[in-house]
Amino acid sequence: MQLNPWALSGIATVAAMTFYLGHRSSRFANTTHDFLVARRTVRSRRNAAAISGEYLSAASFLGIAGIILKEGADGLWFPIGFAAGYLALMLFVAAPLRRSGAYTLPDFLEARLGSVALRRCGTFFVVFIGILYMVPQLQGAGLALTTVLSVPGWVGAVTVFALVGINVIAGGMRAITVVQAFQYWLKLFAIALPAFALCAVFLAGGKPGPAGSLGSPAPPVFGAETTVDIRTDVTFEVGTLTQVAVRPAGAATEHAEIWVQGSAQRLSQGTQVRFPAGTAVPTVTDAKAANSDWLRPGSGGLADLLQTYSLIFATFLGTMGLPHVLVRFYTNPDGRSARRTTLHVLLLLGLFYLFPIILGALSRMYVPELLVTGQTDAAVLRLPSAMVPGVAGQVIGAVVLAGAFAAFLSTSSGLLVSLAGVVSTDLSKGRVLDFRIAAGVVGLVPFALALVLRPNDLSLSVGMSFALAASTFSPLLLLGVWWRGLTWPGAMAGMIFGGGLVLGALGVEMVSRFTGDPAPWFADQPALITVPVAFAVTILVSLATPNGKPADVNPIMLRLHAPDRLGFMRDRAVARFGQAEERVRMGRGRHRK
Template sequence: MIQNAWSLVLVVVVATLTFLLGYVGSRRANTTPDFLVARRAVPATRNAAAISGEYLSAASFLGVAGLVLKDGIDALWYPIGFTAGYLAMMLFVAAPLRRSGAYTLPDFAEVRLGSLRLRKFCTFFVICIGVLYLVPQLQSAGLTLNTITGLPAWLGGALVTAIVVVNVLGGGMRAITLVQAFQYWGKLFAIAAPAFVLFTLFLGGPGNGAQPVDEDGVLRFHEDVAVTTVDPVRVRVDQAVELSATGEVDGARADGEVYWTPGLYAIGAETELRFTAGSPVPVVEGSPGENVDWLRPQTTGLTGLFETYSLIFATFLGTMGLPHVLVRFYTNPDGRAARRTALHVLYLLGLFYLFPTVLGVISRQYLPQLLVTGKTDAAVLLLPTTMQPNVLGQVLGAIVAAGAFAAFLSTSSGLVVSVAGVVSTDILPGKVRDFRWATVLTGAVAIGLAVLLPRSDVSLTVAMSFALAASTFCPLLLLGIWWRGLTWVGALAGMVVGGGLVIGSQVVTVVSSYTGHWAPSVLSQPALVTVPVAFLAMVMISKLTARRRPEDVNQILLRFHAPDPLGFMRDRDVQRFGTAEEKARLEEGKHRDGPAPSPRH
């Protein structure tokens, strides 16, 4: 109860600071450009902290440690890919994207290729990626609140949605920039401080609560343990084990002693499994059971190798196609500042990802019961009190819980802004009131899906968002910026083919999970196929439709690549982003370096 109280207090503190900083940032937000791109006046260092705060989502704060606990060394490709993607962005995308003068990704597509039809397809994929990324943030918020207090999981998602929507309504991008920069440093402290303390204690000796590993490298429970599943799960048993089960096992009712020989077993939801001290730890299907396999990469042969390279493709190339990340580069004053922002983000992310990796390694010895249910995302939340069931553990657990909520808030804020910005400018007329209506609609849809859809590993769900971004917007950006031969027909074909393959593979995977797990595992990570196919489709169709190439392509690319001091860069003049009166007031406000008057609607 004491830990719950401390956790709730710190969560409330984080929520309050988020609201107050959002209020401070929104006081000078009056026009549509304020809400969409923060008046394009965010310095590189602050923007880098804001991007890092936005980018370090539930997949980073909870999911990376959980995947290291479950999958071992192979899971390290997640933080590597999440970070390395900014290297490609810095080299190929950041500066030309800012020089395009666009406000959103669909706007960039129209700037480059002059097609309203392509713009509408870009709008569709921005919404898909944004919602697909937002749902696991809200579900993880529910997991965190449920873990630390026992309150219903939907309440955590609703709380995050309410705070984010209120902040975004107040000032859009201008309001959340300061919030996200602050939350990066808050999340770094919340993950680094427990990691330092717990790793120091771990080096001093495993102590009570650590699970022994026998001479064969098999992880065993050190005491009697009762585990209750939340969702149906398939577990693999490598060594015969005796246990008690109450619930559903392999489709039949179980209530008493059970003997499992090596093999796979389907466990129903809300099934309680009771293991005695010394029993080997079963693991969810697809995870290594023995420590020697956990420490060795690529133990599943060609299939595992395909999935690893597919993950690298998705994370490395998907970063430069994530709408909520790209929209932040529109807020830099010029292309040089955008490139410097990407460079700063590289070392901010590299520093952060050291700590969840360490916590994931330690969790394997202290929290093997999570390997039975597959809910390894809770490892970071449970590890402090498991290692130190005293005041120190309670304080560290409360700090981690507060950091997790900061992760949900910052990432959700960026996602809501990016989706609402596209909805308001491409579906609605594009005024400030339209942005606010789009914000409310986005929040309502996201929390509804978070409650209705089953929850899976956060990093796996987010990785699918990366795969979709890598198969749609990454080819559009790279070819649109660096190849003059791209046509809107080719770009449209590539996005439809790449995005359609990713969405189709996920539909098949979901259907398979409910009908016997018949789909091949490669469909869960399809980027190694979908990304090259998308690039190939764009190039081939563009060559076949060369007459559709924009007549002013040379002038457009010159604006993208010319150094900033030459003065070719200019902001996109899209009339629906504001009336002439609003623009005049905005420019007047810029010259005075003061707030622009509020527009009339």
């Protein structure tokens, strides 16, 4: 692959701006409260941009288009769910969570239910969710750089890890807030400009792409003779009788093969397959082969329908349980600004998600070979050069790569801050030094896993994080905010049951991925089962353990729901974090609305 100097320039620009903004903001971070919650002085609009910046992860920037390319109408539930989750967050959780005065999600659990054991259990799941969510960000960085620059996958992971680590260790939440707000607008530009430009190219051509019209019921076809490089072991289904030329990994010559209709072909990494022009595109086993199925939702039968409902449960309720999302609401001055922030986030996310859907549909007509390799997450990166050859395509591709790189950086930054905040306040004294040590140590775990584990579809990997968040923290937040009868044994039982079921499903899915055997639908999307179980266990155990209810539940509920202007809101345990001189400096900060 020819080196794209525009792509290198785009990555270098994003990296330089990220480092500059983070370094500039970190100069004002000198207390524990700066590192944990940016001194609770972040304005609503800036916080909304920062939340949108860290929320639009690799799954949003790359994965949505890949899911649309592979699944079609069924894949639309991903962007719908990712955005609509903030509606539930705004209506039920955002303002009471800020009024609680907590600093982290486990801190809120202890503030509401008065149990240190529950806080420790919550810490475990926060760390696990954060690591599970951060791994695909680092893998996505490797995929992006490998696709465009032909460098090893570990280069992208190392670059993202180094930049994120420097900013977070230097200034914590104070340093990354401005960076994430900037990166949202960069990502919006980097996805909107290619979408408009490529749509203009498509409309100016006056005909479908080389793979055929999306309205045709037949599968996509190769418009010209195409050689496909298999970069990971893959299994795909053959829709029609196909004659191909195969060169196995390590072989010097190729040989002809005939694939029978309906057969399943397994190819190992390093294999090359040459398809004649006009050949129907074989698809990975979980993709929609025919365009008629691709356009029709629920065409996969009962299993697909159950998986769709499970996805809705995970995304609608999982957003409110994501630690790196919730921690940003602690930076608002009060509950009213937290609710206003969420409304702005809904607008920003709704605008962004229009464009990956368009690019995913175009990808099915111009880069159908990704359905063979299974690397559909590379659709946004491959599409510009496929539609616009030459320098113009390289420039558009560089813009896309810059936006994707910003996505990896912003989401990883938010995740690392939330993990470091939880670990430093729960397992140590919560000083600035403790935060920095925790950030360095915790960040090494997802980095190592990203290098060891095989990449999977980014949206599906992140979807499992949403399922885990929905099955553990969503019941605790909804019931903790709105039900006085919640007890700490009930909260812990629900968290363990719901989380344990999701972890079991994750284990089944990982085993099936390595063995090649198909996994049941609930292994990919378990929330339809795990979320109701978590709610039921939490309620039943709470009813059976009334003594586990805190004695001061009435004052706590009053603080969560009383209007801000009544003055009931108090930050928790200020003296617990940092030193005396830090608290004096913190007291000089002024809230901005």
